Amino acid sequence: MSDASGIIRGRELRGDLKLDVDAVVVGTGAGGSVALRELARAGLRVIALEEGGHHTPADFTQREDQMLPMLFQDGGGRTTRDLAIRILQGRGVGGSTVHNTNLCKRTPDAILELWRQRYGVSGCGPTDLRAAFESIERDLSVSEIPAAMRNANNDVLRLGTQALGWRGGQLKHNRVGCIGSGFCELGCAYDAKRNALKVVVPQATAAGATVYSDVEVTRVLYKQGRASGVQAIARAANGEPVAWLDVRAKVVVLAASAIGSASLAIRSALPDPFAQLGRNLRLHPGAVVAGRFERTINGASGVPQSYECTEHLDYEEGSDKRVWIVPAFAHPIGTASTLPGFGARHMKAMRAYGNLAVLSAMVHDETSGRVEVGPGERPLVTYDMTTADRVQLAKGLVACARILFAAGATEVTIAAIPPITLRSAAELDGLSTAFVRPHGLPITAVHPMGSMRMGDDPRASVVSSTGEHHFVRGLFVSDGSLFPTSLGGPPQISIYAFAQHLSPHMIARARA
Amino acid sequence: MNFSAPKGLRTVGRRRVLLGVGGVLLAAGGLVGAVRTGGYDLGPAHPGALRSLSAWQFVVVQALARRIAAADDPNDESIPSADAVDVAGFVDAYVAEMHPLMRLDLVRLLSFIEHLAPLGVRAASRFTKLDGATQDAVLSWLESNDQGLLRGGFAAVKSLVFMGYYRDPRTWKILGYAGPLVGRPVGGWQ
């Protein structure tokens, strides 16, 4: 039942379990893995329950049709309630860190300062967090991506950014031994990702933690304002329940992601007197622009993202510069689903696959989305993009198009419905951006945040600045749900670091 | 052991979810029971061996796949057809693993496409009985529909079809895509 890694496969459980531990962690992604490790290192009896499976590099076949159902929530089909935005999130030991593209950026100081001043977050300034950032970056071997690893798609971004005199630069990552296969978003068959699956969960189990995979937590239990445990179901591969788990614990850590944690909290009817739970969700939504080049780009090969353009990104609230631009090349199925149209014209467009460079504009969003619980107790996400955010997305897409032309694209297509095809940058000047509306173009979100945000004021937040629920002692949040605003960039390092930084509070509560 | 829902659990009902996004599928959903389910021929490849779709659903998916993954050069025999790579068979197997509620939504959508969507282009026939050009007109109508739910539904069907089509190595040469590297010797950075 338990393999060499010390992880127990819930699907192989026979018979119900009653467990009594000091702490239970829900989810084993960026936030959950670190909380688990720190609690175990403190000598506490701690378990993690993870609804997805436990996969190893040998399982990663580099095939989209096999990896999407295996590694992603809802087989990659999770969307907002109006079906306008696709939300990609991980499912399995290691969470979304298993299939992410390994970019590592610390929370910008300006954002931490904003959280302190405007959102009442205390004890989480740049100096407070420095040790946590340094330690997680050491664990995950974070380093700058060497220029030699920049593939042609990323080089298009660099060339265009530099030709326009815009701000940009090489990114950092958490890979060691990467051979540049380009299949990061389908899991790394070469075990080159220094992520939660490879590094942090094994550190946790080595320190005495137990992880159960295939176990979905269905309720958080609390009594008289104190967390008392969780109820969970172990499922077979076909989703059928095979065992029920009743876990008693003084500390419960929610780390099921910005959508999973809030929906579980709502399912558990946690106290929410100021109607904060599930609110303020940020998605960091993005859309893509493709440039056609005479030269071969072969964007599916090599490290997918190594360069960024930050010309249109600052972190002021309400700023008119809230767009982060990075490459976004996909494998055939992802590309076919994103390119507008169907049939013969679509196939014609697909034939240019090897000559396409694709860029994505992601909005540092201020739209306040919401997580609720829908039919079948499944998460339901509502997100009506504000006009200001739509304007930002439009600006971002136009900026992507300018970069592609500046780098030598002969034709640029904005993946709107119907597609907008341009032959020169001059055509961008008169471009109507009315297509940026729900369903006007495929929008994808890979960085959900917020929904149980932190802060000292219980009327404006769900958990305190220590990560503990305002009204349920011993219940902590340790994932992307915590953040009061979008980060404007890739969140994993912030999530790992916040989990590390807040873990002493969990430990103290479990020892109390 | 068995667990019950806690007091005060707030969920959004299925009806409100569907109405909230336009109610179109709710109407279509009502049709599911009324759909004529006879007279759909599965063809020789799938003699009753379906995992999740019924015969009529399979035939609708097959018709959708033929149009969505239609070749840009019908005379080029090197391009495998949607039938040759068995897109509908793939969708049948894929849908079998889906959450039952997602499966139900898909069935509603298929019912809508088969029976109501043709009316959007003034065609008074089932989708599967239309000629290719009219089927394309129906799909374009769905793709650019004012009802976000229909656009989103079309995008979902399109993704499923392309997953079924471009999963097959025979289609990769259309793109010049080399396919997975696992198991092959590769050089690279260390």
Ligand SMILES: Cc1cc2nc3c(=O)[nH]c(=O)nc-3n(C[C@H](O)[C@H](O)[C@H](O)COP(=O)(O)OP(=O)(O)OC[C@H]3O[C@@H](n4cnc5c(N)ncnc54)[C@H](O)[C@@H]3O)c2cc1C
């Ligand atoms: C395609 C893609 C590329 C990305 N690239 C980057 C990148 O380059 N850099 C970056 O910083 N970020 C990237 N991200 C985002 C990053 O991976 C996530 O923001 C981060 O992993 C979120 O951490 P988390 O702890 O909040 O949740 P997750 O890592 O998503 O972990 C949550 C876990 O909880 C489990 N869970 C959910 N509900 C339950 C339940 N009820 N019971 C038990 N378990 C449950 C889930 O199965 C999951 O394993 C990417 C994401 C995607 C999808």
Ligand code: SF4
């Ligand atoms: S590019 Fe590197 S990290 Fe990504 S899958 Fe390939 S070897 Fe692994």
